Amino acid sequence: MEGKALSDRAVKPAEAAEQAANGRQGMIYLTRRAEFSASHYYHSPALSAEENQRLYGKCNNPHGHGHNYVLEVTVRGAIDSRSGMVMDLKQLKEILRREVIDVLDHRFLNEEVPAFRHVIPTTENLTVEIWHMLAPQLEFCELDRIRLYETPDLFVDYFGPGQAAPPGAGQTRAKD
Numbered sequence: 001m002e003g004k005a006l007s008d009r010a011v012k013p014a015e016a017a018e019q020a021a022n023g024r025q026g027m028i029y030l031t032r033r034a035e036f037s038a039s040h041y042y043h044s045p046a047l048s049a050e051e052n053q054r055l056y057g058k059c060n061n062p063h064g065h066g067h068n069y070v071l072e073v074t075v076r077g078a079i080d081s082r083s084g085m086v087m088d089l090k091q092l093k094e095i096l097r098r099e100v101i102d103v104l105d106h107r108f109l110n111e112e113v114p115a116f117r118h119v120i121p122t123t124e125n126l127t128v129e130i131w132h133m134l135a136p137q138l139e140f141c142e143l144d145r146i147r148l149y150e151t152p153d154l155f156v157d158y159f160g161p162g163q164a165a166p167p168g169a170g171q172t173r174a175k176d
């Protein structure tokens with residue numbers, strides 16, 4: 001879906017200026033994708049039963065419903081001149097499996113994942129939680145972005161606490 005952008009290798013002046021403004025010059029961004037399936041329901045104790053129903057609709061059903069989530073984890077760093085890599089890709093895959101996929105895959109998030117006992121497991125909150133699962137485990141590079149697709153047409157981006165998102169991030173994009 002980003003084929004056009006990838007084949008156009010020339011960096012336009014406006015793009016270079018934007019990268020410089022974001023402190024991105026000279027940095028490598030590496031993304032690994034993983035999938036997991038999980039079920040959840042939405043209910044806010046801060047709202048009445050009627051308000052929950054109105055806001056969340058079918059998603060308020062306490063028996064839950066499932067999604068096949070697609071997770072993209074982007075790390076950034078400099079290229080190590082000895083390995084030619086930003087980080088050991090096998091290590092990234094292993095950390096992602098151990099810290100995130102094994103914890104969330106085939107779980108009823110509200111009941112089985114302690115982080116969501118008191119936090120509504122929306123895609124937004126899942127994205128923040130995944131950041132906090134991963135960030136302390138990445139020693140050799142920095143976590144740049146968590147992108148989580150709830151469906152192919154809906155995703156959420158999170159760039160960590162206290163960081164502004166670059167323009168155009170986190171927007172739902174119609175497939176072409």
Ligand SMILES: [Zn+2]
Pocket residue numbers: 040059065066067
């Ligand atoms: Zn849902």
